[in-house]
Amino acid sequence: MSSRRPKSYHHGSLRQALIDRGTHLLDEQGVTHFSLREVAKAAGVSHGAPYRHFSDRNALLEAIAAQGFANLEAACKAAVAAHPNAPRAQLMMAGRAYIEFALAHPGVLHIMFGGGVSPDSTGPVFQQAAASAFAHLVGIIENGRQTGLYREESAENLTVAAWSMAHGLSLLLSAGPLRGLQRDSAQLEALIASASESLLSGMVTRN
């Protein structure tokens, strides 16, 4: 199992343990059934211990979301790095990484984008993490623009279009009405390929 310190009064790395266990429970049960006390129990500490590391339930959720953003961005970065000088493949693979992340971590993705958290109080953690991820996506698009791949349009607008497609498809597949397709990998592949084709065809220069 993961790091379990059997007898120590002090946990040693409780903050990270809470984030890890919390991530697991969140993906397993959804935001609604996400309980601070249950996370504490899973980490082997009392129900009050988390308050030494997070001001409240929302703060832990924010930390989980922040780590989710970091992981998602890393996955996209890896996808880009694997296809240097191929901006079209970069975008497709980044989108695929996005979808894979969504299928692996539906609960985390949900709170990353404002699900279940109070509508107004989304702290600076979200702002910064989302801004960073967005900036990275814009970079991918810029790569393609410099080689003349895309049509005349601002990189920001193209980015939003690509992001919307990836995000929407991810949610429809991970928690929405298309959830059933997760099992049928062949149909899933065809769907992703078709959506990618529709999006990319619309973004590239016509000729």
Next chain:
Amino acid sequence: MSSRRPKSYHHGSLRQALIDRGTHLLDEQGVTHFSLREVAKAAGVSHGAPYRHFSDRNALLEAIAAQGFANLEAACKAAVAAHPNAPRAQLMMAGRAYIEFALAHPGVLHIMFGGGVSPDSTGPVFQQAAASAFAHLVGIIENGRQTGLYREESAENLTVAAWSMAHGLSLLLSAGPLRGLQRDSAQLEALIASASESLLSGMVTRN
């Protein structure tokens, strides 16, 4: 205000009142802070009264989601009806209606697509409502296919692409990192127009 029966022991139409008040609170505060007791109080009844009409909290959420699906589908239908024999405009206006619904009812949209509800137990209400909405979207696409508007591709796959784009953009705008753009209607318009252009260009036949 809405129907308020001042002195009657029996409310008369509590079920619908709970759905209405619940919808309002849901959009106002998000799923996490959605409280059955608060809805009951808003409807002017005791905290146990809702259980005469809904088996539990989830059942009320499902009913709210079902009404949301009905409203969304009606809005899309109206958009389609306003542009007969113009399948491209139909799709664009349906997408716009989708986004407007999302901005008006962020909380409802969230639970409509599995947010906050337990991951496995999404009842038949969801299945049927979502299937109906999907069928309607497929119909819009079919309209365009019959006039040769779209490229060679199954209507289902094209529908999923369009749905993903609309859904993703809606969520990014209503509860996600693009929330700030709700205020700037000019930029919002440009964004929607650009995303629509990217999507539709990729769906129509190349020439």
Next chain:
DNA sequence: GCTTCATGTAGACATCGTCTACACTCGAGT
């Protein structure tokens, strides 16, 4: 070895979802 401070524990409280026992009202059948 003692102090100090970060970290974990235990208990309390309000609120929430849910259950159960009871109260009120309306309408059907006499």
Next chain:
DNA sequence: ACTCGAGTGTAGACGATGTCTACATGAAGC
């Protein structure tokens, strides 16, 4: 008109939860 039963709303209780406060523990520095 009376009864009575089903439908609907109320009141109180319970366990679970988020959060606060007071206390316990143990590691680090003097």
